[in-house]
Amino acid sequence: MSAVPPEQPKPVPDVTQNLSDQAIDDPDALDKLARLKVKSLTAARGELVFPCIPSYKDRYLTQINALLVALGQNFTTKEKQALANIVGKHLEEGFAKSPYARLVFRYMPPTPTVGLTKGLNINVNSEVPSIEDKYQRWVDTREGSLFGSHADAKVIEVVESIAASDPAKCPIMDIGAGNGRNTFPLAKLGYPVDAIELAPVFVEQMQKIATAEGLNINVIEGNVLDPALKIRPAHYGLIFAAEVIPHFRHINQVELLLARMCDCLRSQGLLLFNLFLTSEGYEPTPMIRELSQVAWSFLVTPAELDAALQKLPLEIIANQSVYDYEKQHLPEKAWPPTNWFPSWSRGRDLFPTDRQPPVSLRWLLCRRT
Ligand SMILES: C[S@@+](CC[C@H](N)C(=O)[O-])C[C@H]1O[C@@H](n2cnc3c(N)ncnc32)[C@H](O)[C@@H]1O
Known part of the structure; x- marks a missing residue:
């Protein structure tokens, strides 16, 4: 998509042709021509990258239009509409595919040597990394332990509360096990652990360590929500999902996860999970709900959780x-x-503030009746 602004002063005449003897010495007119010359020598290129949040479309367009005006590009109504349509399409499609999708708005001169009087070429696109891509990037670029050097204290407390006389007979399932920060300590206590994990990079890491250390861990690569993933019914004494539901996109997925886990628990088995619960009385807007997915903090209201558990x-x-x-x-x-x-678990990644927003990560512990 390219656009030449319609209301530009006439381009600098080609001085080799149609020369007129008519004098021009009005300082304002000369100043205007000088500014036009400078504009023709000024080039602009760059990009704006926005998270694909469909509800933010109008705000993004306001920013884009302000940038174009600042660069002396006055788009026609028709051009603005075409831009709005393509931005809207990329936001919708990107967000539907991944909460980590980004809209990329690029602008550049139509040819390398021309300035702003010749308009700008505009390119709108999206980049759509998956959750697996994101974690591969974490592994490639981050130093130190990605999720913590210890198991979750709550996971350990719950396992201790089970106090299985023979851990080998109390299988545990770790959903979204990551790099195994919880899986390994439990396997070392003698519990057989099934670790379900979506990201191949973590599956590989866990498998390597489990084999090297001879631990009773069954690493299962897949999406826990995928019906094709076979999980043994009425089998586990404990199932837990730490920091996994914040990746979900819809309350139906929470319902599906809880229902599946319920099927897989033995009678009196325990289910432990954490999720971002909103405070009583706070109803997130559709815009905030979309943003919460992008910010790895998918929101669930107490009413939605009650309905799912009921x-x-x-x-x-x-x-x-x-x-x-x-x-x-x-x-x-x-x-x-x-x-x-500390900031993420208190909802301050979603709402960057030093005060307490009406959302926070909660541990929910349930027993199968
Ligand atoms: C923030 S990490 C937490 C890892 C681990 N539970 C921990 O607390 O150290 C979330 C993990 O859940 C995995 N995950 C997210 N959604 C999943 C799904 N639907 N099925 C299986 N794993 C999933 C991700 O790949 C990632 O490894």
Whole structure:
């Protein structure tokens, strides 16, 4: 898409042709011509990158239009509409495919040597990394432990509460096990652990360590929500999902996960998960709900959680702040698990503030009745 602004002063005449003897010495007119000359020598190129959040379309367009005006490009109404359509299409399609999608708006001179009087070429596109791509990038670019050097204190407390006389007979499932920060300590206590994980990079890492250390860990690559992924019914004494639901996109997925896990638990088995719960009385707008997915903080309201749990044979045993619990119970040297954890778990990644927003990560512990 390219555009030449319609209301530009006439281009600098080709001085080799149609020369007139008519004098021009009006200072304002000369000043205007000088500015036009400078504009013809000024080039602009660059890009704006926006998260694909469909609700933010109008704000993005306002920013883009302001930039174009600042660069002396006055688009026609028709051109603005065409731009709005293509931006809207990329935002919708990108967001539908991945919450990590980005809209890329690029502008550049039509040819390398011309300035702003010749218009700008515009290119609108999207980049759509998957969750697997994102974690591969974490592994490639981040130093230190990605999710923490210790197991979650809550996971350990729940396992200790089971106090299985023979851990080998109490299988555990770790959903979205990541690089195995919880899986390995439990396997070392003698529990057989099935670790389901979406990202191949973590599957490979866990498999390598499990084999090298001879641990009873079955690493299963796949999406826990995929019906094709076979999970043994009525088998596990404990199933847990730590920091996984914040990746979800829709409450139906939470319902599906809880229902599946319920099927796989033994009678009296325990289900532990954490998720971002909104405070009572706060109703996130559609815009905030979309943003929460982009910010790795998918929001669930208490009413939505109640409705999801009501249909299932589960009783809630505990509902606790993850930040408070982990800060109090993790060994001092293991706190905070990562530098982003304190703000993320208190909803301050989603709403960048030093005050407490009406959302936070909660541990939910349930027993299958
Ligand atoms: C923030 S990490 C947490 C890893 C680990 N649970 C921990 O606490 O250290 C979330 C993990 O969940 C995995 N994950 C997200 N959605 C998943 C799904 N639908 N099925 C399986 N794994 C999933 C991601 O690939 C990632 O490894």
